[in-house]
Amino acid sequence: NAGVTQTPKFQVLKTGQSMTLQCAQDMNHEYMSWYRQDPGMGLRLIHYSVGAGITDQGEVPNGYNVSRSTTEDFPLRLLSAAPSQTSVYFCASSYSIPGLANKYEQYFGPGTRLTVT
Amino acid sequence: GQQVMQIPQYQHVQEGEDFTTYCNSSTTLSNIQWYKQRPGGHPVFLIQLVKSGEVKKQKRLTFQFGEAKKNSSLHITATQTTDVGTYFCAGPETNAGKSTFGDGTTLTVKP
Numbered sequence: 001n002a003g004v005t006q007t008p009k010f011q012v013l014k015t016g017q018s019m020t021l022q023c024a025q026d027m028n029h030e031y032m033s034w035y036r037q038d039p040g041m042g043l044r045l046i047h048y049s050v051g052a053g054i055t056d057q058g059e060v061p062n063g064y065n066v067s068r069s070t071t072e073d074f075p076l077r078l079l080s081a082a083p084s085q086t087s088v089y090f091c092a093s094s095y096s097i098p099g100l101a102n103k104y105e106q107y108f109g110p111g112t113r114l115t116v117t
Numbered sequence: 118g119q120q121v122m123q124i125p126q127y128q129h130v131q132e133g134e135d136f137t138t139y140c141n142s143s144t145t146l147s148n149i150q151w152y153k154q155r156p157g158g159h160p161v162f163l164i165q166l167v168k169s170g171e172v173k174k175q176k177r178l179t180f181q182f183g184e185a186k187k188n189s190s191l192h193i194t195a196t197q198t199t200d201v202g203t204y205f206c207a208g209p210e211t212n213a214g215k216s217t218f219g220d221g222t223t224l225t226v227k228p
Contacts, residue, residue: 033215042123042205042220043160058215059118090159104150104209106216108159 001026004109006091012115013081021076021112023091031094032074033058033106034066036087043090049074081116088113119144121208123219131227136193138222140206147209149182149189150216155202163191163204196226 007022025032033048035058045058047066055066063085065077074093078085092106120143130136140149148167152160164173166182166189173180179192193200203221210217 035218040223043218045215045217048215056215092160104148104216105162105165106150106152106160106207108161111159 003027004091004093004107006089006109006112008112009110010113012117013078014117015082017081019078019081021078021089021091021114023074023076023109024072025074025091025093025107026072027093027095027107028071029093029095029107030071031096032068033092033094034064034074034076035090035092036060036085037090037111038087046076046089078114083116086114086116119208119210119217121206121217121219123206123222125222126220127223127225129225129227130196132198133195136196136200136224138191138204138206138224140189140191140219142187142208142217144208145186147186149186150207150209151180151189151191152205152207152218153202154205154221158202160205193224196224198226198228200224201226 004025030051034046035043037043044060046064049055049068052071089112091109094106122141124139150165151163154160164180169186170184171182177194181190203223205218205221207216207218
């Protein structure tokens with residue numbers, strides 16, 4: 001299994017440009033999430049999905065859109081890039097097995113390092 | 118909403134010294150997870166604690182979950198340079214797709 005893959009690894013955008021960060025997982029996990037990590041800080045949840053066709057907002061959703069048309073893919077769209085969106089973006093997937101200690105382990109992709117000038 | 122706080126933010130130790138990071142939640146957690154992120158890398162799952170008062174060990178790492186299930190700690194005995202990185206705790210909210218992460222404790226180890 002490739003696990004969680006993210007493309008691109010690096011991206012530079014100009015203010016106002018739009019782009020899509022790709023995330024895919026091949027573990028058949030029902031849950032997927034997008035986080036951003038700013039220098040020296042923790043992970044802040046942008047959007048998450050509990051299954052195909054279902055998404056919800058996290059802590060910092062403004063300026064980002066997501067969709068989940070398949071179990072495998074969870075793209076993150078930046079609508080109009082701003083310098084404040086310069087960050088490292090991580091996609092993660094997870095699963096739970098109710099009755100078996102609710103396993104919440106998250107598997108992270110390698111990240112996309114985005115710079116907005 | 119749920120808040121998860123970690124202290125200290127940074128810890129510098131000499132190789133061989135012990136290290137502890139503490140995690141506190143504003144709400145009772147059903148479980149808590151710990152992750153490690155190496156410099157330039159991505160978070161990697163270390164362990165999950167579920168039961169009140171639970172203690173788990175992984176070689177030199179000892180993880181504890183508080184009796185009230187609102188706090189946790191990670192203790193590393195006799196640190197090595199391979200322990201360098203940022204350690205995060207995370208508490209799930211309503212489902213597995215939504216977790217609140219602490220800001221992490223960044224450990225540096227001087228050889």
